[in-house]
Amino acid sequence: MKKILTLIAIATVLLTGCKTTEENYRKSYEATIANAKEKDMDGLDSETYNKVIAAQRPKAVSVKGDNVPITTGYAVMFKGDNKDLKKYNVVVGAMRQQFNAKAFCNRLKEEAGCNAYIMTDRDHNYFVVAAAYNNLEMAAEYLKNIKSHIKFKLPIDEPYIYDTKRIFIKDEE
Numbered sequence: 001m002k003k004i005l006t007l008i009a010i011a012t013v014l015l016t017g018c019k020t021t022e023e024n025y026r027k028s029y030e031a032t033i034a035n036a037k038e039k040d041m042d043g044l045d046s047e048t049y050n051k052v053i054a055a056q057r058p059k060a061v062s063v064k065g066d067n068v069p070i071t072t073g074y075a076v077m078f079k080g081d082n083k084d085l086k087k088y089n090v091v092v093g094a095m096r097q098q099f100n101a102k103a104f105c106n107r108l109k110e111e112a113g114c115n116a117y118i119m120t121d122r123d124h125n126y127f128v129v130a131a132a133y134n135n136l137e138m139a140a141e142y143l144k145n146i147k148s149h150i151k152f153k154l155p156i157d158e159p160y161i162y163d164t165k166r167i168f169i170k171d172e173e
Helices: 001-015 022-041 046-056 099-113 136-144
Strands: 059-063 066-079 088-095 116-121 124-131 160-169
Touching: 059 136, 066 099, 066 136, 088 099, 088 136, 099 116, 099 124, 124 136, 136 160
Parallel strands: 066 160
Antiparallel strands: 059 066, 066 116, 088 124, 088 160, 116 124
16 A cells, blocks of 8 residues: 555656646747847847848849849859859749758749749858849849749749849759
């Protein structure tokens, strides 16, 4: 009888003492988010970090009377045919995960008939390009009529043009 009571007492202590609570989950979640933010900021104060992020967003540029969102940067072709590389790339998806970018690129090719490819930058952001041109006006026209070219919902709110300063070709890993 003593053994049974002892086992019940031990079981009670173990079962109630190891219970995870919502408060424990909340603390863990908040610590993880704070760690991720700190890591993303690379030691910058929040004001400087916000300015850097704002500078990376596409800027409105007037092309034939239309305001077109354009961002400029160095890019590496990640997946696609070399013949598609142009200076002005119409970006319809921007992802952090390579797998998601590849899946969306394949969907563009299959469902929308786009000659899509993927570019990446030095921060390992993956940009899915639906069309590319060496002429800014042609790229702006395609972007203006994007809904007639691609009928399904895009993963970004506003597609934009990526003006590549320099393009390198990277073999797929």
